[in-house]
Amino acid sequence: MQKSLLLGVEAIAQGAIDGGMSGVYAYPGTPSTEITEYIQHSKQAKELNIHSDWAANEKTAMESALGMSYAGKRAMVCMKHVGLNVAADCFMNAAITGANGGMLIVVADDPSMHSSQNEQDSRVYGKFAMMPVLEPSNQQEAYDMARFGFELSEAFEIPVLMRITTRLAHSRAGVARFAEVMVQNELKLPEDKVQFVLLPAIARKRYKKLLSNQEKFEAASEDSAYNTYSDAADKSMGIIACGLGYNYLMENYPDGDCPYPVVKISQYPIPRTMIKKITGECGKVLVLEEGYPVIEEILKGYLEKEAVIGRLDGTLSRDGELTPDMVGRALGFKIEESLEIPDIVAARPPALCVGCSHIDVYKALNEVIAEYGEGRVFADIGCYTLGALPPFNAINSCVDMGASITMAKGAADAGLIPSVAVIGDSTFTHSGMTGLLDAVNERTPITVIISDNESISMTGGQKSSAKGKLEAICEGLGVEKEHIHVLLPVPKKHDEIKEIFRKEFEYKGVSVIIPRRVCVQKNVRDQKIKKASMAKTAAKA
């Protein structure tokens, strides 16, 4: 059968569509965005009437997915690793309510922080919630595991976490699809009418059930086709390789002739029998994990009685993603000497696009801030974070979605007046609104600049939940109408923009300034689509 050429993220999307999913819920975030985009553009998904609209944030996405699971249907929710922090309240409790229809939670981690603020390992969250975790090592497994995840979720009545990392997410390979597409579940309410009612008395029972189910989850890991033990003659060392770690191991033995016993893990909880066997038989154990040393730490123990090597003892780097040559060195291979990067090669960091509206905002802001003294601009997550780099050097913080407004508030409470928040339109509706309410309720003297480019641009121009709603939201939250300004960020308005900044910095209450101009990249894409559709219409006529 002809294989499809799919990115890891696309493989998950196609696997979920073919696996009987009724809806996907997500907020964009690299490297997870294309899972949902693939479903949005899939003709098959459209014909099957699969829900795929973007959610306002990861928490609302996960709750909606849980609601769909409650109603008996298969639901998937996708996010980047830090998105799981936002959704963690629902996530932890969903392990207690359990699932009705299959629920798959796909979280894409970003070790080496290619496009992220940290490199947290979502497998730790899986253990925290005591949920089964799947960690595909290649695109085919990613495809297969989407359906398997739904099945596992329904068999054990619990959401299942699928953890992937950047390299799998954004790497393409041929994927063989199932011969048949599964039919979606019928609407079917949970048999236990109070399963999802986490009153303490019920939650205690549900929690005990989750605890007693751990044995079953572990047994499933032992029997899983995704976890394997391959024996070999040289017992001086055993290797435990998780997810992508397995690929980097085998890359060093292209003919499949690894001389050491190997446990490959792609399903958690950890398959205890396999681990006992390999640690019992081998002199020492090398653990290859993409992310935190999760298994390594458990095996090694606080008292370090076991001979375990990996990220903790320096055999592998403690941070960053694994690479085939790093694993090769850990296996004792000499890496062939290669050329160095010549000194003349300059760094080429990402930058704001030519003509970007954020540039006009920062140019005006920098000049006005200079009048007050620097160190008072709290920014957020999005393209405008690039304002931290030269030539702007315009911002003093970027921490988490929405933190600009609340950090500005805290700093103003401490006496840093004026304090300024810079946040994007979508980030504002993701997590900025509640912080603005805090400020309004206390009349905190802050100025919030919602730099509105009418799209979620950093991740590729997805639809912003904020579109057409910002003034109404701010007014509704109680910002005074005369302190809400909408303006056009273009060079010829430079002085006008500065004037408004100055005026509102002086105001001893909450001001919101909304520079609004559509993202230049989105504009180009929209024009192309418009042109194509006009050509189509013309051809028909």
Add this chain to the structure above:
Amino acid sequence: MKTDMVIAGVGGQGILSIAAALGSAALDNDLYMKQAETHGMSQRGGDVQSFMRISDKPIYSDLIPKGGADIILSVEPMEALRYLPYLKKGGYVVTNSTPFINITDYPEQEKLEATIKALPNYVLIDADRIAKEEVGSARAFNFVMLGAASPFIDVPFEYLEEGIRKIFARKGEEVVDMNIKALHAGRKFSQENR
């Protein structure tokens, strides 16, 4: 049959179309392939790369090991040098000579060319000029570059033509022909100037 290639450029230059044509060529001929690419933040004018691996045997790693690439194909001269640690001994650097300057400390053109010309195996090609003057479309420069790398890619040349045909089929005969012409122009230059 096995080729590991780093495809390099700057976000927005469209290196992924090169990878797409190669990927399609590999898959349609029952070869194994893996192709890792850059998404997200770096796409905003930063350096981007794609690791392209094609083989008649299963491929494990999505990343090419350091010292493992047969070819560095770069659509921008400075970016070619950024990936030298990945080049295998005896491997080829095939790079466009037209710089993409979006930073203030971009190296001097002469020094840059001298550094490339000091490499043991290289093809330095003005793909922008060839695309414009010989092919008749500036946008085809990516496939001039693929053509220039083709003598070193261990995949039959016809497969590459098929790959281009397939990925541009939707856009019509004219676009297909233009890009195939670009492929041939690049290949010819490379064969004459390696």
